[in-house]
Amino acid sequence: MNPLSPLGTSETQRQPSPPISRGQAQVALSKAQGAAQSQGAAPSQAIGLKVQRHGQWALMSEAQGKLSRLQATEQSLVQNYRQLLALARQLEQPAAGQGSAQAKGQQLAAQVRSLRDDIAREGRLDSTLAPRARAGDTTALLTRVDLLGPRPQAENIQIQLPNGASLSLRLAAQASQGRALAELAPQLARQGITASLDSQGRLQLTGRPALLQNPWSFQGQGVRVPAGNPVPIRLDPQPDSLEQLAQGLDAGGLDAERSRLRALLAALEQHRRALQAERQQLMGRLAALRAEVQAFGQSPEELGQSLKASLRDSDFSLQLGALLTQANVSRQTVVSLLSR
Numbered sequence: 001m002n003p004l005s006p007l008g009t010s011e012t013q014r015q016p017s018p019p020i021s022r023g024q025a026q027v028a029l030s031k032a033q034g035a036a037q038s039q040g041a042a043p044s045q046a047i048g049l050k051v052q053r054h055g056q057w058a059l060m061s062e063a064q065g066k067l068s069r070l071q072a073t074e075q076s077l078v079q080n081y082r083q084l085l086a087l088a089r090q091l092e093q094p095a096a097g098q099g100s101a102q103a104k105g106q107q108l109a110a111q112v113r114s115l116r117d118d119i120a121r122e123g124r125l126d127s128t129l130a131p132r133a134r135a136g137d138t139t140a141l142l143t144r145v146d147l148l149g150p151r152p153q154a155e156n157i158q159i160q161l162p163n164g165a166s167l168s169l170r171l172a173a174q175a176s177q178g179r180a181l182a183e184l185a186p187q188l189a190r191q192g193i194t195a196s197l198d199s200q201g202r203l204q205l206t207g208r209p210a211l212l213q214n215p216w217s218f219q220g221q222g223v224r225v226p227a228g229n230p231v232p233i234r235l236d237p238q239p240d241s242l243e244q245l246a247q248g249l250d251a252g253g254l255d256a257e258r259s260r261l262r263a264l265l266a267a268l269e270q271h272r273r274a275l276q277a278e279r280q281q282l283m284g285r286l287a288a289l290r291a292e293v294q295a296f297g298q299s300p301e302e303l304g305q306s307l308k309a310s311l312r313d314s315d316f317s318l319q320l321g322a323l324l325t326q327a328n329v330s331r332q333t334v335v336s337l338l339s340r
Contacts, residue, residue, distance in 0.1 A: 063286045070279045073131045074272060076124040081268045083115055088261045091254060102252045109249035116242035126206075127240040129264060131271055133194065133206065140212040140235035142203045147171070148180045151223050160217035160230065162210060165191050171224070177201070198238075205235065 087108060119125050123135050147157070152173060159167040167187045171180055181203075185195040193207035205212060215232040218225045225231060241264060248257040 063282060063289070067279065067282050067286065070275055070282065073124045074275045074279065076119075076122060077129075077131070077268055077272045077275065080115065080119060080125065080129065081265060081272070084261060084265055084268070087111060087115075088258070088265065091258050091261065101254060105249040105252045105254055105257075109246040112242050112246040112249065116240065116246070119242070127238050127242075128198075129241055129268055129271070131275060136208070137206050138209045138212055139204060139206045139238040141198065141238060142205060142233075143236050144233050145218060145224060147184060147224065148177045148197075148201075148203055150174045150176065153223060155221050155223040155225075157221075157225055158219040158230075160219075161191060162214035162216070163191070167191075204238070 090104075090108060119129070120127075124132060126132050126137075126139050128139075147169070150173075151171070154173045155171050157169040157171065159169065161167070167184075169183060169187070171183065175183075177197075181195060181197070184203075188195045188205065188207075191207070191211065193205050193211060196204050196206070198204040212235055215234045217230040217232050219230040221227050241260075245257055245260055245264070248260065
């Protein structure tokens with residue numbers, strides 16, 4: 001035994017180990033990373049699952065709110081349908097004479113205007129008795145510039161909105177009405193304005209009053225808009241269906257207003273059926289989501305408390321990764337559910 005060997009280690013035992021190859025080093029590193037990941041996988045998965053369930057409760061709350069709005073609007077449609085139906089029955093009853101017919105028309109016109117004021121205060125239907133997509137919105141028509149009709153040559157049009165936003169339109173030659181609307185609608189949608197066609201094929205715009213009740217500034221090349229300096233153009237308010245009915249009744253045109261009233265009743269029934277179908281679809285998706293959450297076996301309060309505990313006690317890097325991942329998933333799910 002060599003006296004210089006510490007703790008009696010022999011010379012043979014002290015010989016240096018052979019060098020580790022590059023492949024062996026990579027294998028060792030992979031094993032170490034796998035062990036570390038296995039230790040952190042369970043907390044990460046638990047956090048992700050609890051965040052997901054918590055997000056599902058928030059999603060259910062959003063869906064429930066939309067369902068309540070649909071039900072309230074559907075109820076408003078049914079109520080106003082019944083009032084107009086009662087009015088139609090009064091119209092069907094013959095008047096005793098010419099003077100009596102005019103008096104009857106004026107009496108019914110007062111009822112119509114009272115109903116119109118009630119609908120306006122409630123705010124769920126617009127002036128054509130169509131459901132409002134968003135409370136507080138108004139609808140106007142752009143009739144003084146034809147942006148949708150085909151023209152023999154292309155044109156560039158610049159539009160300055162009252163909020164300072166600018167739109168740049170490139171309308172191709174002989175573009176169809178649908179193609180022109182498809183070019184215009186996405187740009188207006190980014191400003192919170194919905195573009196559509198009314199029953200007469202006119203450009204109908206729905207959005208906040210501040211955007212639609214102030215003039216728009218147009219600048220073109222002389223095809224649809226005169227070339228030169230910008231031209232301010234005011235949009236026309238949407239026709240008020242009930243006011244038109246009241247004016248016709250005031251004038252004594254009972255026969256013509258019977259036809260108008262029948263058309264309004266048919267439109268209300270069509271809107272009601274569309275809302276009913278949308279509500280039933282939403283209820284189905286909500287029931288599926290509720291069943292999935294209930295299968296987890298925790299109340300929202302329990303989910304919230306366990307989530308807070310997990311976030312407080314676990315590694316911050318795992319928390320952050322789980323939260324960011326679930327935030328993206330939940331956002332896409334909310335958009336998918338509420339946009340249908």
